[in-house]
Amino acid sequence: MVNYCPCCGNKIEDNERFCAKCGFSVQTIQEEYSPANNGLSIVGFVLSFFISIAGLIISAIVLHKTPISKRDHAFGKAGLIISIISLVTIILSIIFWIIFYFLILNFAIMY
Numbered sequence: 001m002v003n004y005c006p007c008c009g010n011k012i013e014d015n016e017r018f019c020a021k022c023g024f025s026v027q028t029i030q031e032e033y034s035p036a037n038n039g040l041s042i043v044g045f046v047l048s049f050f051i052s053i054a055g056l057i058i059s060a061i062v063l064h065k066t067p068i069s070k071r072d073h074a075f076g077k078a079g080l081i082i083s084i085i086s087l088v089t090i091i092l093s094i095i096f097w098i099i100f101y102f103l104i105l106n107f108a109i110m111y
């Protein structure tokens with residue numbers, strides 16, 4: 001099997017990890033299936049719904065691993081986005097309830 005560098009079009013041998021001409025990492029474009037990493041990306045994705053901080057950390061770890069399959073990358077990115085959204089939602093609702101609490105408190109004192 002002969003590959004060509006997607007960056008510069010140089011011919012790349014099967015055993016080569018990097019393009020000899022431009023240094024492009026060929027491994028990142030190969031769909032390498034790593035069961036452990038794949039499981040981790042799904043764990044991060046699922047956790048992001050329930051424990052946003054844990055989901056955020058695991059998704060970040062998955063995204064920083066190279067090589068990464070397209071599926072892992074998609075799960076990692078989704079987990080990251082969902083955990084950030086749920087974290088922001090939690091923080092906003094805490095701020096809302098603090099403001100609400102003080103408003104009620106002020107109202108109770110006034111009357």
Ligand SMILES: [Zn+2]
Nearest residue numbers: 005008019022
């Ligand atoms: Zn190249």
